[in-house]
Amino acid sequence: MKRSILSTFLVTVLLVVPLSSLLAYEGGAVSDGGTISGVVKFKGAAPAPKKLDINKDKEVCAKTAKNDPTLLVSGGNLVNAVVSIADIKKGKKMEPQKVTLDQNGCEYHPHVLAFVAGSSVEILNPDGILHNVHSYSKANSPFNVAQPKFKKSLTVKLDKPEVVSVKCDVHGWMSGWFFVADNPYFGVTDNSGSFKLTDVPPGTYTLEVWHETLGKQSQKVTVKPKEEVKITFEIAKK
Numbered sequence: 608m609k610r611s612i613l614s615t616f617l618v619t620v621l622l623v624v625p626l627s628s629l630l631a632y633e634g635g636a637v638s639d640g641g642t643i644s645g646v647v648k649f650k651g652a653a654p655a656p657k658k659l660d661i662n663k664d665k666e667v668c669a670k671t672a673k674n675d676p677t678l679l680v681s682g683g684n685l686v687n688a689v690v691s692i693a694d695i696k697k698g699k700k701m702e703p704q705k706v707t708l709d710q711n712g713c714e715y716h717p718h719v720l721a722f723v724a725g726s727s728v729e730i731l732n733p734d735g736i737l738h739n740v741h742s743y744s745k746a747n748s749p750f751n752v753a754q755p756k757f758k759k760s761l762t763v764k765l766d767k768p769e770v771v772s773v774k775c776d777v778h779g780w781m782s783g784w785f786f787v788a789d790n791p792y793f794g795v796t797d798n799s800g801s802f803k804l805t806d807v808p809p810g811t812y813t814l815e816v817w818h819e820t821l822g823k824q825s826q827k828v829t830v831k832p833k834e835e836v837k838i839t840f841e842i843a844k845k
């Protein structure tokens with residue numbers, strides 16, 4: 608009898624409380640947090656930078672030479688990789704931000720833009736020519752917006768965690784990514800390949816690195832109160 612009451616209760620809880628809220632991230636004050644820092648390395652011989660073929664609107668877009676951003680290695684470090692904690696459910700506050708994607712010179716700056724779900728992205732067009740911003744998303748509604756030369760700014764909002772490919776339908780070489788995070792622990796590597804995640808509550812987590820060309824890799828990391836743990840990722844081409 609007792610068991611059936613308990614199971615009725617559990618079934619009721621599962622029906623009433625949506626699964627998404629059980630999985631949601633809970634933000635608050637972190638007093639004894641530690642730091643996860645490190646570097647993402649490219650394993651193997653670094654690929655030679657590939658020049659992009661700028662075959663349209665050259666007077667604006669070809670002012671500076673552009674390298675293919677989809678695999679950039681700098682001194683053995685992997686650039687534009689996102690390092691994040693994949694399985695953290697509780698930690699520092701997560702607040703939606705206003706972030707900027709600039710199309711200056713027919714290139715997305717930054718190439719990989721990471722932010723928390725619920726944030727707004729202001730997309731700038733200082734080029735004086737037409738761009739068309741086109742997102743390829745599943746969880747968020749995709750957008751496909753013409754941005755003529757007089758429209759210097761437009762804003763989109765992404766509410767769901769997801770990695771989203773962004774392209775320009777006018778300039779085939781323009782590509783970028785939105786990394787929409789479900790928690791505030793993430794970083795994008797620059798030329799130094801380094802990352803630093805601060806105020807992480809003590810515990811054991813799955814630290815994940817994502818790169819558009821090389822895929823994902825993860826490792827377990829244990830964070831101790833007020834200590835810094837150093838992690839190295841080495842990712843090879845598959």
Ligand SMILES: [Cu+2]
Binds near residue numbers: 713777
């Ligand atoms: Cu464009």
